[in-house]
Amino acid sequence: QQQVKQSPQSLIVQKGxxxxxxxxxxxxxxxxxxxxxxxPGKGPALLIAIRPDVSEKKEGRFTISFNKSAKQFSLHxxxxxxxxxxxxxxxxxxxxxxxxxxxxxxxGTILTVHP
Amino acid sequence: NAGVTQTPxxxxxxxxxxxxxxxxxxxxxxxxxxxxxxxxxxxxxxHYSVGAGITDQGEVPNGYNVSRSxxxxxxxxxxxxxPSQTSVYFCASxxxxxxxxxxxxxxxxxxxxxx
Numbered sequence: 293q294q295q296v297k298q299s300p301q302s303l304i305v306q307k308g309x310x311x312x313x314x315x316x317x318x319x320x321x322x323x324x325x326x327x328x329x330x331x332p333g334k335g336p337a338l339l340i341a342i343r344p345d346v347s348e349k350k351e352g353r354f355t356i357s358f359n360k361s362a363k364q365f366s367l368h369x370x371x372x373x374x375x376x377x378x379x380x381x382x383x384x385x386x387x388x389x390x391x392x393x394x395x396x397x398x399x400g401t402i403l404t405v406h407p
Numbered sequence: 408n409a410g411v412t413q414t415p416x417x418x419x420x421x422x423x424x425x426x427x428x429x430x431x432x433x434x435x436x437x438x439x440x441x442x443x444x445x446x447x448x449x450x451x452x453x454h455y456s457v458g459a460g461i462t463d464q465g466e467v468p469n470g471y472n473v474s475r476s477x478x479x480x481x482x483x484x485x486x487x488x489x490p491s492q493t494s495v496y497f498c499a500s501x502x503x504x505x506x507x508x509x510x511x512x513x514x515x516x517x518x519x520x521x522x
Contacts, residue, residue, distance in 0.1 A: 301447070324508040335411075335497050335513030336450070343508075381449055387508035394440070394465065395511065397449035 298398025311369040313401045315382035322384040327367050330379045372405045411514035419520045420488040428483040430498030437503035439481040443494040488521045
């Protein structure tokens, strides 16, 4: 059972373009939504995260948009650069209680930014 | 700080063999976990621990054992390796709070092939 669905599986963008990756979740108890970035041969690293009390969070060129009623959230990468080429994972967790922040990941999106 | 370290980086096993994947962290994190990463499936939680002596199952625990005798170490044991356990394994750690999500730090991974 895939509780977090991510699309697209792969994405090719030209340098300077906008990359958009979408995720949808089913569990309404989720209250923490991080995005992880993974370069080949490395472990995932936290990129940006949001909690459902805000609809948008921006850090530099990276923005998370969150739609609680639709149970969807997305990552926007503005002015995409070749160095952004990586695999991106959305994730979700119920931060409190006995879930102890266990992360449920989406399937991943391979982003390629052409120079 | 070395962060989260994993050994070995690569391993080839024959079906039926057993082995232990090592994970250590030097950040005094209470929470540690193991994930496996398979193409098109994201990362899936195998086992996790909220402190020394406390472990619990994640989404895909069958065929794996864990123990947590110290805060720093969280080894993953494959009891009788099967080809279905061919994967990349990541260990992660974070601080733990009953109400707040903390960033999970991932190790560099172990690529395991079972023939």
